[in-house]
Every structure is written in C-alpha cells, then in structure tokens.
Amino acid sequence: MADSKASLSIDGNVIADLPILKGSAGNDVIDIRTLGSAGYFTYDPGFLATASCESAITFIDGDKGVLQHRGYPIDSLAKQADYLEVCYILLNGDAPTKAQYDEFTNTITNHTMVHEKLVHFFHGFLPDAHPMAMLCGVVGALSSFYHSDLDIHEADQRMRSAHRLIAKMPTIAAMAYKYSIGQPFVYPSNELTYAENFLHMLFSVPAEKYVVSPTVARAMDRIFTLHADHEQNASTSTVRLAGSSGANPYACIAAGVASLWGPAHGGANEACLTMLEEIGSLDRVDEFVAKAKDKADPFRLMGFGHRVYKNFDPRATVMRETCHEVLSELGIKDPLLDVAMALEKVALEDPYFIEKKLYPNVDFYSGIILKAIGIPTNMFTVIFAMSRTVGWIAHWDEMLGQPGQKIGRPRQKYTGEIDRKFIPLSDR
Ligand code: CMC
16 A cells, blocks of 8 residues: 655656555565656666565564564574474464464475485486585476476465475485485484484484484574575575466475575575685684785675675574584584684674674574584585575465466666667678
C-alpha cells in the first residue's frame, strides 16, 4: 500500500510521482515500476539500493547488527533452538509446537536417503574434483529423480521438494567428501540428530565405530543455524531469479550452490583458511594486514567485511563465542588458530578496518571452528550450502506463492555500438 509519494524531477520537470511503500521494518521503498513508461530506467549494479522483492522471511538492520528470522532474533535461535526448528520457522513462519517439531523432524529424517542410482553420478567425477563441483552437479541431477512432484504451482509439492532438499543435502555433501578421499559412502542413520548424522556420514568408516562428540555436534548444529538464511544475498537472489522462470527447485538450488561458491560469498570460509595457511605464522600477520590495506594490491582479508553489516555481524558474535568454546572444550592447539586470533585482534584495532567498518564476519569464525573439528577446508563452503538450502527454498516457495509473480528481468544501460553497417564475410 502506498503511504506517500516521491516526485522525480529532471531539469525541474516532474516526470513521475512514485509511490513510497512501507514494510513492517527497515527502509521504505520507492516503487519505480512505472518509471519505464516515463522513458527512464534506474541504474544500480550490485543492488546497492534496490529491493528486488517483497519478503516476510528474514529482516536485517545492518547498521544496528540485527538479524531476525520470521521476527525471532538470531542469537535466541542459535542458543535456544536447533537447526531443524529454525528450518521449520523459515518455511512455515512460526515456531513449531512440540508435536509439529516432532512431525517435521520425522519427515526430514525419513527423506535422508538418496536414490541408489545417484551414486553413479559421483563416479563420473575425478577424485580431486572440488566437492562444491560435485554438489552443484548432483543437486541439479535430483530433478531427474523426483519429476513426479514438480508442479511448482502446488504448495504441497513445493513443500515436499523443500523437505527432500533439506534432508538430502547432508547425504550428498558427505558423499562428495567420501568420494574425494576414496572411502565408501556412509548411509544416513535415523537414530541421530541432523548434525550428528552429518558428522557420522562424514567421519565413520565400516571398519570402525565413530562416536559423535556432543561438543562437535552442538557446534555443527550452530553453524547450520547461523547460515540458514540471510535475506536477499547473492545466492538467494540467484535462486529467486532462476525460480522466477518456472525452473524446478533442484535446478534452482544448483544455481544457488554455484552462486555461493565465490570467495566474496560462501567461498569466504575456505578462502579464509587458505589465507591463514598462507600467513602461516604470527610474525607475518602485520605484513598481510598491510597488504590488505594497500590499494594497489588486490588482496583482501578474507572473512572480514560485509555488504550489509556496517556495525557487527550478529552471526559472528554468536559464532565467536562458539569458536572459543569449541577451542577450549576440545583443548585444540593449532598454530593456524593462533594466527587467526592474532589477525582478529590486529584488524579490530587497526584504524583502516575501523574506519571502513570491516569486522570479522560469520565465515571468519565458522572457518576456524570447522578446521578445529577436523573438517577439511574444501568442505567448508559445502557446509554453508547445505545450511543455506532451507533459506533458498523458503524464498523460492515464498516467491512462487505470491500473486502476480513475474519473471525476473533486469534492464541495462547499453554502452555498445549501434546501427553498424554489416559487411558480409566475403567482403571483410
Ligand atoms: N579486506 C580489506 N579491505 C576491504 C575488505 C577486506 N576484507 N572488504 C572491503 N574492503 C575495503 C574495500 O577495498 C573498499 O575500500 P575503498 O572504499 O577504499 O575502495 C571498502 O572496504 C568497501 O568494500 P566494497 O568491496 O565496496 O564492499 P562491498 O560491500 O561491495 O563488499 C564484501 C562486501 C563482503 C564482498 C567485502 O567486504 C569482501 O570482499 N570481504 C572479504 C570476503 C568475505 O569475507 N566475504 C564473506 C561475506 S559474509 C558471508 C556471506 O554472507 O556471504
């Protein structure tokens, strides 16, 4: 509903009266949809000030460091709920009753196995393939197994796809890992919690019993929770854009996985560990901080900065606590973790990072925790993708449930040649 209007004048002439729309929180938005008929488009590469949709799932106030899912603050969710409860909230809008939670958990648990034929897809990959490459390909392939439930206009079928994806992503992620290290795939175990089951599929082997540490399972569940959704980030926007054409959910999630992979987004946790390895020792921290500040050097401190959070990343606050808990509970001593802690201290006190409001983000601490609990670096982004699947699918479902949903189709400012005379190849 329009509460007021913004007049847009060019050279003193009003060319459009644009409605200003209010959300339930956050910035008001100027509805520019009619601007095209006045002969103008808006220009906002990188979406610095463009709301691409209406959504009731996640709210972020980057200046105040606020993140809420369906109105529930992230720190309460991380400390008082488990990941599947958060998944339920993201998909359904409200916290579940005990009966709803049990039913949801049961549904997810009963969908964790994948079709045996899916195993063959893995064998097509080279053993040194990055697990994100496998995830991307295999998730897209799921659409060929579940085509009977792919009517995206049916809310029940959309929800069934959502449940399948949340349930099967850990199985596929663990298979990617097992394949890359040449170990047999481990089937899911329905007696375990979501986080325990993932650790079991990653670390158990037929020859030996694997006992899941409660500290590690708790940390893993928290990592899942803190990555579950983050409103219209690059990968979620990718999923929405792919879904806006009517593409099936598995293909859309594969698009999300691809978008997440980059080091400026979900690939940052892996890039952060690679950077810590490159720094290598405490005496080189200052040198790398100087490199990050040097405009002529493209190097950035991975795991620092965020497009939206210009105060602190509330996920990082919880993750930092978990990180220190895990390191001390597990009594882990690793020189790389000392480098990470020194880097955190130097960057937090450095005027460059203070002025530009560059704080450690969630991926800085999640990378350290994952390393501490023995997860190989190339699996970090895979874990992010698994955790974010619920966010992607919740946004996809929300979009398809909205009346008048249109295909996403940005415009452009054209800067190429125009009206050139074409000379046939024989005359060129
Ligand atoms: N190290 C050094 N300088 C930085 C960094 C960094 N990590 N991040 C930003 N800057 C500087 C940048 O050079 C620029 O300086 P100037 O104004 O002098 O040109 C200024 O800070 C603003 O940077 P920007 O690239 O315009 O900011 P952005 O909002 O477009 O980018 C970002 C945000 C997250 C891509 C960026 O901070 C970055 O590349 N960080 C490292 C990668 C990373 O940790 N990404 C994970 C984000 S959290 C997980 C997720 O949600 O995906």
